[in-house]
Amino acid sequence: MSIQNRRERERAERHQLIIDAARDLAESEGWDAVTTRRLAEKVEYSQPVLYSHFKGKDAIVRAVAIQGCGDLARELRKARPSRGESRLRAAAEAYLRFARERPALYDAMFVQQSDIPWGTDEVPQELLDAFGELVAAVEPVRGERHLEALTEVFWTSLHGIATLGRGGRLRPAYDDTRLDLLLGALSLTKDEHGL
């Protein structure tokens, strides 16, 4: 029984080892460098071992993506506004920083379309956590507006800035102005406040 447990524990450790290795490789050399051969070499096992843990390469990327959602949720949670800064702005800056500093991870999460069950079905808890943080940041400026839909607007805008910004499709000179405009637009003006 105990040895059975040890087996399972070792197996779980190796499972995580593979995910970590894939993420490290992707973050240091890009997803193109994450081949099953290089990954196998990195974890010091042969390729078929990878397939005993994951159905295929896609499944590995998916696992990395889901854990990445957890990372993002943590970053957002610990992003508290400094004096005079709105919570919305603190969240926006934390989100954009995450996307900027961990582009490969961000890609796996939100750019590459891997059929993670985001739909009603069985959304990973990590993503719900991250979205929940965004909801909390939006809530103060909500007014009478639909909270979740408004959060989706916030999220999609940040996502658009993050993905178009990288690759130089946006003018870096406008980075600050652009974010100011977005936050200003999403925030209610005074007369709408009690509406």
Place this chain on the structure above:
Amino acid sequence: MSIQNRRERERAERHQLIIDAARDLAESEGWDAVTTRRLAEKVEYSQPVLYSHFKGKDAIVRAVAIQGCGDLARELRKARPSRGESRLRAAAEAYLRFARERPALYDAMFVQQSDIPWGTDEVPQELLDAFGELVAAVEPVRGERHLEALTEVFWTSLHGIATLGRGGRLRPAYDDTRLDLLLGALSLTKDEHGL
């Protein structure tokens, strides 16, 4: 001289034939189906012919993307607001329709990072045209705000909705509300109008 011209003309036609074939294949079966072999078969030439026109597969995708920008510009140009509809809304709906109906083309343009020189360098005219249409749509609600930066906010928001929406990362039930909220936020409230 004339036969030289004919040669060049035939070559240009074949150039376009390759681009069209790549786009058609991508739009009907996805970019994964666009292999150099299948593409060569479709244009009824051998693979090396492709490489005499384009430096590599990436260059072909890039050509498709640039022409796609032209298509988008045209769609936006002919999107005129119906009675009582704002120009901003007409543009937003046209943009989202384009992204929804031609996902593969949209991917080549704005999702896959292909080092198209968007940066100051030598941005393709087609993209400038498309952006110009967005600028024109934003102008009426500009107020005192920075026009180009505001247009970038508009664009990034639409892009975020388009890319996250596909793949089911957003709740389809909120589609209308979400767009309403975005347009409402970007539009000026009355008291800001003359500011």
Place this chain on the structure above:
DNA sequence: CTCGAAAATCTAGCACTGCTAGACAGGCGA
């Protein structure tokens, strides 16, 4: 301690990818 079944792992290979060197063809001017 030894054996044999079962579990775990590896080797070697498939079909595919983007890409290219070298063989081959056709039309052109001399």
Place this chain on the structure above:
DNA sequence: TCGCCTGTCTAGCAGTGCTAGATTTTCGAG
């Protein structure tokens, strides 16, 4: 008609994700 040059093709390379079958390791029964 010849030789050249441009254009095209055949065949192949190194790499990909993935897997069948051989091989090793593990571990309890005798």
